[in-house]
Amino acid sequence: MARTVEVTDVILRDAHQSLMATRMALEDMVPACEALDRAGYWSLECWGGATFDSCIRFLNEDPWERLRTFKRLLPNTRTQMLLRGQNILGYRHYEDGVVERFVDKAAENGMDVFRVFDALNDTRNLETALRAVKATGKHAQGTVCYTISPVHTIEKFVDMAARLQDMGVDSVCIKDMAALLKPQPAYDLVKGIKEKCGEGLLVHVHVHATTGVTLVSLMKAIEAGADIVDTSVSALSLGPGHNPTESLVEMLEGTGYDTRLDLAAVYEARDHFATIRPRYREFLTDFQGVETEIFKSQIPGGMLSNMESQLKQQNQGHRMREVLEEVPRVRQAAGFPPLVTPSSQIVGTQAVFNVMMGEYKVMTGEFSDLMLGYYGATDADKDPAVVAKAKESAKKEPITGRPADLLAPEWDKLTAEAKALEGHDGSDEDTLTYAMFPQVAPKFFRERADGPLNLGRDPVAPRAPVDPSHPGYLAQEIEYEVTVNGQKAKVTVSPA
Amino acid sequence: MARTVEVTDVILRDAHQSLMATRMALEDMVPACEALDRAGYWSLECWGGATFDSCIRFLNEDPWERLRTFKRLLPNTRTQMLLRGQNILGYRHYEDGVVERFVDKAAENGMDVFRVFDALNDTRNLETALRAVKATGKHAQGTVCYTISPVHTIEKFVDMAARLQDMGVDSVCIKDMAALLKPQPAYDLVKGIKEKCGEGLLVHVHVHATTGVTLVSLMKAIEAGADIVDTSVSALSLGPGHNPTESLVEMLEGTGYDTRLDLAAVYEARDHFATIRPRYREFLTDFQGVETEIFKSQIPGGMLSNMESQLKQQNQGHRMREVLEEVPRVRQAAGFPPLVTPSSQIVGTQAVFNVMMGEYKVMTGEFSDLMLGYYGATDADKDPAVVAKAKESAKKEPITGRPADLLAPEWDKLTAEAKALEGHDGSDEDTLTYAMFPQVAPKFFRERADGPLNLGRDPVAPRAPVDPSHPGYLAQEIEYEVTVNGQKAKVTVSPA
Numbered sequence: 001m002a003r004t005v006e007v008t009d010v011i012l013r014d015a016h017q018s019l020m021a022t023r024m025a026l027e028d029m030v031p032a033c034e035a036l037d038r039a040g041y042w043s044l045e046c047w048g049g050a051t052f053d054s055c056i057r058f059l060n061e062d063p064w065e066r067l068r069t070f071k072r073l074l075p076n077t078r079t080q081m082l083l084r085g086q087n088i089l090g091y092r093h094y095e096d097g098v099v100e101r102f103v104d105k106a107a108e109n110g111m112d113v114f115r116v117f118d119a120l121n122d123t124r125n126l127e128t129a130l131r132a133v134k135a136t137g138k139h140a141q142g143t144v145c146y147t148i149s150p151v152h153t154i155e156k157f158v159d160m161a162a163r164l165q166d167m168g169v170d171s172v173c174i175k176d177m178a179a180l181l182k183p184q185p186a187y188d189l190v191k192g193i194k195e196k197c198g199e200g201l202l203v204h205v206h207v208h209a210t211t212g213v214t215l216v217s218l219m220k221a222i223e224a225g226a227d228i229v230d231t232s233v234s235a236l237s238l239g240p241g242h243n244p245t246e247s248l249v250e251m252l253e254g255t256g257y258d259t260r261l262d263l264a265a266v267y268e269a270r271d272h273f274a275t276i277r278p279r280y281r282e283f284l285t286d287f288q289g290v291e292t293e294i295f296k297s298q299i300p301g302g303m304l305s306n307m308e309s310q311l312k313q314q315n316q317g318h319r320m321r322e323v324l325e326e327v328p329r330v331r332q333a334a335g336f337p338p339l340v341t342p343s344s345q346i347v348g349t350q351a352v353f354n355v356m357m358g359e360y361k362v363m364t365g366e367f368s369d370l371m372l373g374y375y376g377a378t379d380a381d382k383d384p385a386v387v388a389k390a391k392e393s394a395k396k397e398p399i400t401g402r403p404a405d406l407l408a409p410e411w412d413k414l415t416a417e418a419k420a421l422e423g424h425d426g427s428d429e430d431t432l433t434y435a436m437f438p439q440v441a442p443k444f445f446r447e448r449a450d451g452p453l454n455l456g457r458d459p460v461a462p463r464a465p466v467d468p469s470h471p472g473y474l475a476q477e478i479e480y481e482v483t484v485n486g487q488k489a490k491v492t493v494s495p496a
Numbered sequence: 497m498a499r500t501v502e503v504t505d506v507i508l509r510d511a512h513q514s515l516m517a518t519r520m521a522l523e524d525m526v527p528a529c530e531a532l533d534r535a536g537y538w539s540l541e542c543w544g545g546a547t548f549d550s551c552i553r554f555l556n557e558d559p560w561e562r563l564r565t566f567k568r569l570l571p572n573t574r575t576q577m578l579l580r581g582q583n584i585l586g587y588r589h590y591e592d593g594v595v596e597r598f599v600d601k602a603a604e605n606g607m608d609v610f611r612v613f614d615a616l617n618d619t620r621n622l623e624t625a626l627r628a629v630k631a632t633g634k635h636a637q638g639t640v641c642y643t644i645s646p647v648h649t650i651e652k653f654v655d656m657a658a659r660l661q662d663m664g665v666d667s668v669c670i671k672d673m674a675a676l677l678k679p680q681p682a683y684d685l686v687k688g689i690k691e692k693c694g695e696g697l698l699v700h701v702h703v704h705a706t707t708g709v710t711l712v713s714l715m716k717a718i719e720a721g722a723d724i725v726d727t728s729v730s731a732l733s734l735g736p737g738h739n740p741t742e743s744l745v746e747m748l749e750g751t752g753y754d755t756r757l758d759l760a761a762v763y764e765a766r767d768h769f770a771t772i773r774p775r776y777r778e779f780l781t782d783f784q785g786v787e788t789e790i791f792k793s794q795i796p797g798g799m800l801s802n803m804e805s806q807l808k809q810q811n812q813g814h815r816m817r818e819v820l821e822e823v824p825r826v827r828q829a830a831g832f833p834p835l836v837t838p839s840s841q842i843v844g845t846q847a848v849f850n851v852m853m854g855e856y857k858v859m860t861g862e863f864s865d866l867m868l869g870y871y872g873a874t875d876a877d878k879d880p881a882v883v884a885k886a887k888e889s890a891k892k893e894p895i896t897g898r899p900a901d902l903l904a905p906e907w908d909k910l911t912a913e914a915k916a917l918e919g920h921d922g923s924d925e926d927t928l929t930y931a932m933f934p935q936v937a938p939k940f941f942r943e944r945a946d947g948p949l950n951l952g953r954d955p956v957a958p959r960a961p962v963d964p965s966h967p968g969y970l971a972q973e974i975e976y977e978v979t980v981n982g983q984k985a986k987v988t989v990s991p992a
Contacts, residue, residue, distance in 0.1 A: 183715065184750035212730070212743030215708065216715045219679065234708070234786050238734075246788040247708030254680035267789070288784045290730050292742040293763070 002258035006042035006228040008080060008204070010242055011273065012070065013045045015232040018208065018241040021283040022054040025454040026066050028276045033073035035268035040260045042228050043078035043113050046070045047106075049089035049341070053437060056444035061452035064109055064429040071110025078139070080113035081106065084341070085125040086404050087118075090436040091342050093375075095407040096128045098414065102432050103132035109429070115173050115204075117143035119343040122376030123163050124402040130167055141204060142169035146176040146189075147338035148298055149331070151380040154185060158192035161201075171202035171228070174221075177340050178300040179210035186217035190224035204228040208242055210300075212290035215243040215251065222257050233266060235273035239288045246270070279456030299327055303344040310352045319355055326351040333386040334370055335378030346370050360389045368394035374403050421445050498754035502538035502724040504576060504700070506738055507769065508566065509541045511728040514704065514737040517779040518550040521950040522562050524772045529569035531764035536756045537573050538724050539609050542566045543602075544578035545585035545837070549933060552940035557948035560605055560925040567606025574635070576609035577602065580837070581621040582900050583614075586932040587838050589871075591903040592624045594910065598928050599628035605925070611669050611700075613639035615839040618872030619659050620898040626663055637700060638665035642672040642685075643834035644794055645827070647876040650681060654688035657697075667698035667724070670717075673836050674796040675706035682713035686720035700724040704738055706796075708786030711739040711747065718753050729762060731769035735784045742766070775952030795823055799840040806848045815851050822847040829882040830866055831874030842866050856885045864890035870899050918942050 011032075016024040036044055047067055055063040070079055086093045088102050103114065114133045118125035126142060133140035142164030144157050161172045174181070174189060181189075190203050205221045207214035207230065218229050231237075234244035245266055249259050277284070294300065307327075311317050330351045337343040350367040354360060369375060371382055371390035377400070387398060399406070411431075418424050418434035423445030434441040507528075512520040532540055543563055551559040566575055582589045584598050599610065610629045614621035622638060629636035638660030640653050657668045670677070670685060677685075686699050701717045703710035703726065714725050727733075730740035741762055745755050773780070790796065803823075807813050826847045833839040846863040850856060865871060867878055867886035873896070883894060895902070914920050914930035919941030930937040 182749050183747055211746060212711065212734075212740050213747040216712050216747050219712050219715065234788065238708075238785060244708050244786045244788070247786050250707060250788050250791055251679055251709040251712050253678050289734060290740045290743055292730065292740070292746050295746055 002252075002256055005222050005226070005252065005257050005259050007245065007248065007259050007261055008043045008045055008206075008228055008230045009036065009039075009041050009232060009245055010045045010206075010230050011036070011233040011236055011245075011269065013048050013051050013082070014230075015236040015241050016280075017048070017050045017054075019236050019239060019285050020277075020280045021285075022050045023058060023280055023283045023455050024276070025059055025452060025456060026061055026069060027452070027454060028279070028456060030069065030073065032269045032272040033070070035265045035272070036233075037074045037077050039262050039265035039269070041077050043080040044070070044074055045080040045082065045115075045230070046074075047079070047111065048082035049084055052089045052433075053440070056433060056437060057440045058455060059453050060444065060447055060450060062448060063433070064105075067106070067109045067111065078112040079110055080115060081111050083114050083116045083129055085116050085118040085129050087125075087342070088129075088432075088436060093125075093403045093407065094435070095410045096404060097409050097411045098432075098435055099128045099404075100132045100135075101411060101428060102435075103129060104136060105429055105432060107133070107136035107138050111138065113139040113141060115141045115143055115175075115206075117145055117173075117175055117340075118376060119145065119340050120337050120376045120378055121145050121160060122378075123160065123167065125376050125404070126164070127167065127402075128404065130164075130169060134168055139170045140168070141171045141173050142167065143173040143175045145338040145340055146174055146181050147178075147336075148180050148295070149336040149380070151336050154188045154192050156379065157189055158196050161193045161203075162196050165197045165201055171204050172197070173204040173206055175340075176205075176207040176214065176217075177338075178294055178298070179208040179212075179214050180295065180298065181205075181207055181217050182213055183216045183220040187220040187224045190221045190226045194225045199225065202227045204230070206230040208240060209238045210240050210290065211292050211294055213292075215247060218243060218248065219251060219255075222252070233269045233273055235270045235277055239285055276456065278459050281459075282457075283455070297324060297327065298331070298339060299324065299348075300339055300344060303339060303348045306345060307348045307352055310349065311356075314356060316356055322355045323351050326354050330354065332380075333383040334367075335380040335382040337370070337378050342366070343370070343375070346375075360386055363390060363393040365394065368396070371398075372396055373399040376403055423448055498748075498752050501718050501722070501748065501753050501755050503741065503744065503755050503757055504539045504541055504702075504724055504726045505532065505535075505537050505729060505741055506541045506702075506726050507532070507729040507732055507765065509544050509547055509578070510726075511732040511737050512776075513544070513546045513550075515732050515735060515781050516773075516776045517781075518546045519554060519776055519779045519951050520772070521555055521948060521952060522557055522565060523948070523950060524775070524952060526565065526569065528765040528768040529566070531761045531768070532729075533570045533573050535758050535761035535765065539574035539576040540566070540570055541576040541578065541611075541726070542570075543575070543607065545580055545583075545932075548585045548929075549936070552929060552933060553936045554951060555949050556940065556943055556946060558944060559929065560601075563602070563605045563607060574608040575606055576611060577607050579610050579612045579625055581612050581614040581625050583621075583838075584625075584928075584932060589621075589899045589903065590931065591906045592900060593905050593907045594928075594931055595624045595900075596628045596631075597907060597924060598931075599625060600632060601925055601928060603629070603632035603634050607634065609635040609637060611637045611639055611671075611702075613641055613669075613671055613836075614872060615641065615836050616833050616872045616874050617641050617656060618874075619656065619663065621872050621900070622660070623663065623898075624900065626660075626665060630664055635666045636664070637667045637669050638663065639669040639671045641834040641836055642670055642677050643674075643832075644676050644791070645832035645876070647832050650684045650688050652875065653685055654692050657689045657699075658692050661693045661697055667700050668693070669700040669702055671836075672701075672703040672710065672713075674790055674794070675704040675710050676791065676794065677701075677703055677713050678709055679712045679716040683716035683720045686717045686722045690721045695721065698723045700726070702726040704736060705734045706736050706786065707788050707790055709788075711743060714739060714744065715747060715751075718748070729765050729769055731766045731773055735781055772952065774955050777955075778953075779951070793820060793823070794827075794835060795820065795844075796835055796840060799835060799844045802841060803844045803848055806845065807852075810852060812852055818851045819847050822850050826850065828876075829879035830863075831876040831878040833866070833874050838862070839866070839871070842871075856882055859886060859889040861890065864892070868892055868894040869896055872899055919944055 052063040055061040088094055116126050116129045130140045144160050164172050203226050205226045231245040231248045232242040234246050237244040249261050330347050346366045353362050368390040371387050414435045415431045418431040421442050424430045548559040551557040584590055612622050612625045626636045640656050660668050699722050701722045727741040727744045728738040730742050733740040745757050826843050842862045849858050864886040867883050910931045911927050914927040917938050920926045
């Protein structure tokens with residue numbers, strides 16, 4: 001008798017976030033839902049900060065309506081979301097009342113599983129969200145963000161899982177956003193959690209594929225007792241995305257582990273997304289191979305491209321190598337935070353500043369806040385000299401308490417501001433949308449009635465004169481309407 | 497103390513054969529050789545049937561000179577080749593004297609490790625080649641071609657390995673050309689061979705990456721005792737190619753297994769091939785994801801595209817599904833041969849014929865020969881009714897002996913024919929080139945003096961008016977020299 005390994009598919013959220021800049025329109029996902037719902041997944045991840053943001057910023061689509069649609073189309077499968085703890089889906093700490101309202105409304109609109117994480121692994125930043133999820137009766141999953149540093153050990157991660165268990169979570173997720181989790185640590189970590197917390201605590205493993213080793217890590221995690229693993233339908237997988245669901249199913253044949261997935265249904269979904277994928281080619285990541293130097297630098301791909309564009313804006317593109325060497329120093333000064341939104345951006349930007357203007361000569365407000373404890377506590381001590389500079393720069397004192405304890409109730413104020421906006425529909429959902437993305441929500445409320453956009457474009461049958469790989473070459477003759485000296489003419493251009 | 501796992505890199509042969517139609521010019525490999533030689537590989541695969549063919553067919557490059565160059569540039573690492581047993585590097589059975597001469601000359605020109613396989617796993621077709629390699633004192637590797645069928649079991653593959661051991665091989669290779677080897681069978685197969693043949697018999701595992709599961713299979717093979725595994729420098733890996741070398745190295749960290757590779761040297765080679773890769777973009781495979789339906793159909797990707805083009809030539813492209821259903825029936829009738837050159841082409845073409853003209857109404861000469869034993873014996877019995885039709889069609893009797901036993905000595909005849917060709921340099925090497933590729937060699941001998949071609953092209957800075965993904969769209973203004981009504985004019989066309 002094989003032990004069943006459950007599967008969460010991230011095709012409706014993290015897959016297109018990682019591979020096509022979160023641009024997939026709801027209408028391009030809807031046709032696959034029936035097959036996905038029939039396939040036998042433990043859950044389908046379909047909502048999170050970036051998809052919410054993209055909905056209102058790019059797609060003129062109401063993210064709450066997206067959630068209700070998924071719930072309706074997936075009657076047999078849990079819906080799942082990624083929640084940034086006290087940051088909810090935004091970039092700052094919210095007061096507890098807002099966190100609670102968000103969780104209530106998400107549950108009410110159809111969310112079943114809440115994966116709650118904090119970028120610094122400070123469990124105090126998870127408390128309110130997890131308690132709120134428990135209060136709704138939905139599944140509360142606490143998250144351990146996996147990273148590598150001189151201070152991060154298997155034992156410390158296991159201890160964090162135990163603390164999450166004490167907080168009453170229904171399951172623990174090991175979240176490996178940068179594909180740093182190698183097979184042996186994957187085994188040791190799952191084994192350690194199961195031994196310390198008991199076989200009964202569900203362990204869910206989330207890995208990206210970037211470094212090419214993590215399907216092996218999933219195998220080892222399963223051998224160590226992992227209950228649920230994250231994969232993505234193959235049509236949107238690999239590169240900075242995830243391991244293909246079909247490969248996971250096939251990998252387990254004969255091993256004593258088995259998914260309960262109906263592969264034929266997965267193939268139906270794959271066929272759909274394989275058709276959709278080329279419609280978004282302008283958003284698709286170029287990177288489809290593996291990147292293993294992350295193990296050395298610990299700098300995730302998204303962070304790299306951010307820093308590169310910051311340097312280029314200042315005409316300092318040639319100084320990338322210096323920045324890459326600066327990042328580990330900044331990370332060490334900041335107490336070795338995992339590099340994930342928003343800590344990756346904060347550390348990366350400060351590294352760019354240090355290279356361009358001298359070490360900590362100029363400090364971003366966010367980096368000062370990180371150094372002074374306003375994002376929470378880090379696993380290692382911070383560099384006291386840099387903390388002193390942060391105090392000076394930000395004119396603030398360090399804190400050691402839970403950051404949200406400093407915040408006054410803000411729901412009434414947010415409601416008043418939101419309701420004053422043109423197009424606000426009077427609902428708490430709209431107020432939450434505004435609370436999360438105050439810069440973007442006003443335009444979305446105004447234009448919502450125009451209906452959702454689909455940024456995908458059907459491939460055009462080639463009628464161009466140019467072989468794409470050799471610009472300038474005319475493959476066949478072509479007619480242009482051309483203006484010469486102010487006179488319009490139909491002109492035929494032929495290959496030379 | 498970690499056990500050392502040795503690594504063969506296929507970047508100089510199978511990687512570009514699988515990913516860029518075998519087109520890489522020697523001069524694009526030479527700059528990486530110093531780093532590859534320093535990295536600490538057990539061997540570097542650098543020669544085989546397709547590279548030999550491509551050298552004389554497309555690159556006007558002497559394959560023997562290629563071998564001598566590699567030998568000179570890789571003083572610290574074994575060179576390795578893939579040899580098709582009695583077929584040498586060609587598509588027919590050669591008389592023993594030709595096989596022996598080829599092996600002698602390959603060894604003399606610098607080949608260290610000979611991986612010898614037969615498409616039907618008929619060990620009689622390996623005998624002469626393996627004996628010849630042993631006589632030169634070089635490394636003789638016997639190969640088990642892995643496949644899936646109702647008759648293929650771990651036990652039978654292990655028995656074949658034991659027969660190869662009895663034949664005196666220095667090592668056994670498990671060759672998984674279609675990425676069908678899943679983790680558990682990989683473990684069972686290596687374990688079975690080690691148990692039956694002793695820990696002392698070196699086991700070398702070759703897998704492709706197509707299905708996405710085979711890095712896990714390498715992990716399991718290593719756990720079962722595999723001594724050497726094949727990977728490829730990441731810049732040319734994945735898709736129908738191989739697992740990335742760097743990922744293998746990282747995967748093993750902390751596991752109790754360790755490669756002795758210098759990753760810094762591998763990265764140097766990667767940086768080189770990452771620069772070279774885009775020069776060959778017109779030959780690069782489109783397919784970079786995973787294809788898991790091969791597990792059901794057992795039809796490798798290359799075979800699929802062959803059959804598709806055959807159907808399309810007959811305006812029967814819409815009958816692909818029927819052909820896909822016919823392939824397993826034809827394979828069963830033929831005694832379940834592994835599908836690898838040339839059996840994959842023979843079975844595929846007959847399946848196309850069956851669909852277009854009725855079952856076995858027309859039989860190709862090669863399929864008749866396969867049915868009548870002229871390629872050797874298969875692991876399962878053949879369909880007697882189809883054998884009878886083959887006899888009738890080919891007007892030949894079935895044989896059960898070793899096919900090469902029917903062949904008369906042919907070296908003198910081949911030499912006479914070859915030496916009569918313009919440009920033959922009088923060497924046995926040239927005669928062997930002619931023997932292997934009699935259609936292609938004459939033109940190569942005539943034109944060899946013109947020197948090697950490099951089919952790679954440096955990317956051109958975009959000066960095109962057309963966004964490649966949206967043909968017809970002008971991204972910037974462009975100047976054309978245009979003839980209107982017979983009059984030449986310089987015309988500027990701007991985006992609409």
